[in-house]
Amino acid sequence: IKEQYEVGASLADDAIASGKLAFIIGTGLTIAFILFFYTIGGVVAAVGMGVNVLVVLAVMANYGATLTLPGIAGIVLTLAMSVDSNILIFERMREELKLGKSLPSALEAGFDKAWSAIIDGNLTTLITAVIMVLLGTGPVKGFGVTLVIGIFTTMFAAVVVSKLVLELLIVPGYIKKLPMFSVLQNTNFDFLKHAKGAFIASWLVIAIGVGAVVYKGKDIYGIDFVGGDTVALSFTQRIDVGALRTAANAAGFEEASPVYQKQLGSELELLKITTDFDQGEPLVKALQQAFPSAQFSNEGVTRIGPSVGEQIQWNALKAVFWSLVLILVYVAFRFEFGYGMGAVISTIHDVIMTIGIFVLFDRQFNASMVAAILLVMGYSINDTIVVFDRIREELKLNPTGTLRDIINRSLNLTLSRTIITGGTTLLTAITLISVTGGDVNDIAFTLLIGVITGTFS
Numbered sequence: 001i002k003e004q005y006e007v008g009a010s011l012a013d014d015a016i017a018s019g020k021l022a023f024i025i026g027t028g029l030t031i032a033f034i035l036f037f038y039t040i041g042g043v044v045a046a047v048g049m050g051v052n053v054l055v056v057l058a059v060m061a062n063y064g065a066t067l068t069l070p071g072i073a074g075i076v077l078t079l080a081m082s083v084d085s086n087i088l089i090f091e092r093m094r095e096e097l098k099l100g101k102s103l104p105s106a107l108e109a110g111f112d113k114a115w116s117a118i119i120d121g122n123l124t125t126l127i128t129a130v131i132m133v134l135l136g137t138g139p140v141k142g143f144g145v146t147l148v149i150g151i152f153t154t155m156f157a158a159v160v161v162s163k164l165v166l167e168l169l170i171v172p173g174y175i176k177k178l179p180m181f182s183v184l185q186n187t188n189f190d191f192l193k194h195a196k197g198a199f200i201a202s203w204l205v206i207a208i209g210v211g212a213v214v215y216k217g218k219d220i221y222g223i224d225f226v227g228g229d230t231v232a233l234s235f236t237q238r239i240d241v242g243a244l245r246t247a248a249n250a251a252g253f254e255e256a257s258p259v260y261q262k263q264l265g266s267e268l269e270l271l272k273i274t275t276d277f278d279q280g281e282p283l284v285k286a287l288q289q290a291f292p293s294a295q296f297s298n299e300g301v302t303r304i305g306p307s308v309g310e311q312i313q314w315n316a317l318k319a320v321f322w323s324l325v326l327i328l329v330y331v332a333f334r335f336e337f338g339y340g341m342g343a344v345i346s347t348i349h350d351v352i353m354t355i356g357i358f359v360l361f362d363r364q365f366n367a368s369m370v371a372a373i374l375l376v377m378g379y380s381i382n383d384t385i386v387v388f389d390r391i392r393e394e395l396k397l398n399p400t401g402t403l404r405d406i407i408n409r410s411l412n413l414t415l416s417r418t419i420i421t422g423g424t425t426l427l428t429a430i431t432l433i434s435v436t437g438g439d440v441n442d443i444a445f446t447l448l449i450g451v452i453t454g455t456f457s
Contacts, residue, residue, distance in 0.1 A: 025431050027053070030083050033424040037181045038090050044165045045086035052082045052150070052157035059149050071146040074371070076428075076447070077378050078150025081122065084382065084421045085158035088114040091417050094180055103170050103178060111163055117389040118158060120334055121382040124343075126151045127330060128323040128378060135319040143371040144319075147378065184419055187412045192404055202353065202456065209356010220359050222255065222366035225313070229280030232299040233271040233287075239294050244273070244287065251286035253279055270299065316370050320377065324348070327381065335388055343384045346457040350380040354449045363442060372443040376450030379425070383418070383454050390414050422455045 031049070035042035056075060093110030101109065129151060132144025169175045213220060241258050248256035257274045275283050280301040288296050324344050332340035354376050358369075390410040398406065429451060432444035 025428060027079065029428045029431060030079055030424050033420065033427070034083055034086065037183070037420055038086075039179050039181075040169075040175060041086075041090050041093075041166070041178055041180065044162055044169075045083065045090075047165060048086065048157040048162040049079065049082050051161050052078065052153045055153040055156070056146070056149050059153075060146070071142050072443075074143045074146030074150060074375075077125075077147060077375050078154055080379060080421070080425055081125065081150070081382060082154045082157055083424060084121070084386075084417075085114070085118045085154060086162060087417050087420050088117055088386065089158070089162070090180060093178065094182075097178075103176065107163075107166055107170055111159070113393075115159070116393075117386050118155070120331075120389055121385040122151050122155055124327050124330060124381050124385055125378050127326045128319075128374070128381065131323045131326065132319045132374065135315055135322065140316045140319055140370055140374065143374050182416075184415050187415055189408070189412060189415075191408055191411050198456070202349065202453075206349070206353050206356055209353060209360055212356060212359045216359060220365055222364040222369075225365060228255070228274055228276045229278065229301055230272055230274045231280040231284055231301045233273070233284065233296045234299055235271055235297070236295040237291075237293050238269075239271075239291050243291075244271075247287060247290040248273070248275075248283060251283070251290070253283045253286065256283060271296070313370075316374075320351075320374075323377075331385070331388070335392055339388050339392075343381065343388065346384050347377055347380045349457050350450060350453045351377055353453045354446060357449050357453075358446055361445070363445065366442070369442055369446065372446035375443070375447060376454065379447075379450055380454040380457065383421075384457075386417065387411060387414055418455060422451050425451045 027049070031042070031046045034045050038045065053075065056078060060071070089110050092114045093106045096106035096109040096113075097103070126148065129144045129147035132140050133148060170178075238260070241260070244258040245256060248254075248258070253275050255274075255276050259272045259274075261270055261272055273280075273283060273287075281298070284296065284298045287294075324347065327347070328340040328344050330340075331343045351373060355373065358365075387410060390413055391406060394401075394406045394410050394413075401409075425447065429444045429448035433441060433448065
């Protein structure tokens with residue numbers, strides 16, 4: 001993979017470092033969170049997650065795939081789905097233990113009752129991922145490929161690896177208790193009491209965000225979408241990418257994006273910087289003045305069109321549209337048509353709100369942001385399906401109850417899972433925003449908004 005980075009220019013050196021940092025922080029916080037809440041069960045879940053990630057990377061390496069930022073976004077969602085599957089199982093086991101069942105019986109019942117939510121959540125996400133692979137290009141396709149692999153490995157890790165390890169520990173009697181930390185158990189919040197006000201407020205936020213997108217027009221797009229100048233520089237001293245970007249910003253070139261690249265079949269390394277049209281040569285002079293010891297020499301300026309362009313934007317829209325259509329069909333088949341409409345509308349709500357808030361914070365869209373939006377979409381769908389699965393179960397257990405009471409009860413029963421899963425992802429996003437920059441920072445910021453809007457919707 002390292003060799004593919006060097007000759008393929010999938011990522012700049014700083015982006016590789018940020019991607020690794022994102023992966024390490026995300027994994028570390030996720031494991032810490034699940035260990036805190038589920039103790040011994042958390043250790044088992046961590047083993048399953050480790051197997052999950054290793055298999056994803058092994059499959060990618062086997063097919064010669066490079067790990068791009070959209071791919072990292074796909075792995076982040078894979079991790080989120082993996083930990084969510086384990087949380088669903090442990091929460092179900094907790095419920096069975098409260099009913100007085102033995103630990104081995106609770107293990108079997110927990111897996112059986114969590115299975116429908118796990119399969120529906122993963123299959124709806126798989127529909128989205130397959131559509132992205134078939135219709136997408138660039139970051140959309142990269143995200144989709146990683147996610148397809150990750151969905152199958154998540155199912156394997158949660159249902160086979162985690163269950164096998166737990167059975168080896170529980171059935172022979174090595175573990176007689178499975179201590180779990182409780183959070184928001186036995187709650188009875190009337191969520192639907194605030195439904196109308198929340199509905200009005202959320203769509204008001206969406207209207208403001210859409211207004212900001214319309215007002216800013218093409219200004220919301222970064223260089224990836226609108227194109228610019230790419231200048232190639234030779235050098236005698238390698239300057240840190242962060243220092244280059246800081247110097248460029250100080251000189252007024254806020255859109256400068258520096259990348260170190262080795263030439264194919266050669267050890268020669270050049271610094272390539274992409275900036276706005278007609279700013280290539282002025283930027284070179286500014287950097288030569290800022291870093292005289294590097295002895296930057298201009299090897300040529302190339303005017304480039306958008307690296308993503310209208311085709312990828314259009315393909316992304318088609319992928320999202322057909323994903324929503326097929327999700328509607330699948331959820332309508334597995335549940336009812338009303339559930340399908342709810343899943344589609346809530347997903348559209350989350351995506352539009354995330355885009356609007358992103359633009360309101362004066363951030364620009366680049367190629368990796370396409371994958372970030374798809375990441376939010378996958379998170380939203382998975383969250384929705386978990387709640388729908390519980391509503392379906394409660395309707396069977398209490399067929400004479402009112403729909404309002406059933407929905408409120410289902411939301412309360414899944415609240416612990418929602419807080420733990422959402423809290424893990426939220427902490428990861430906040431940490432990444434604090435310690436990373438560039439595209440990874442934008443992805444983390446988008447994920448932060450998406451977790452909040454997805455949980456809310």
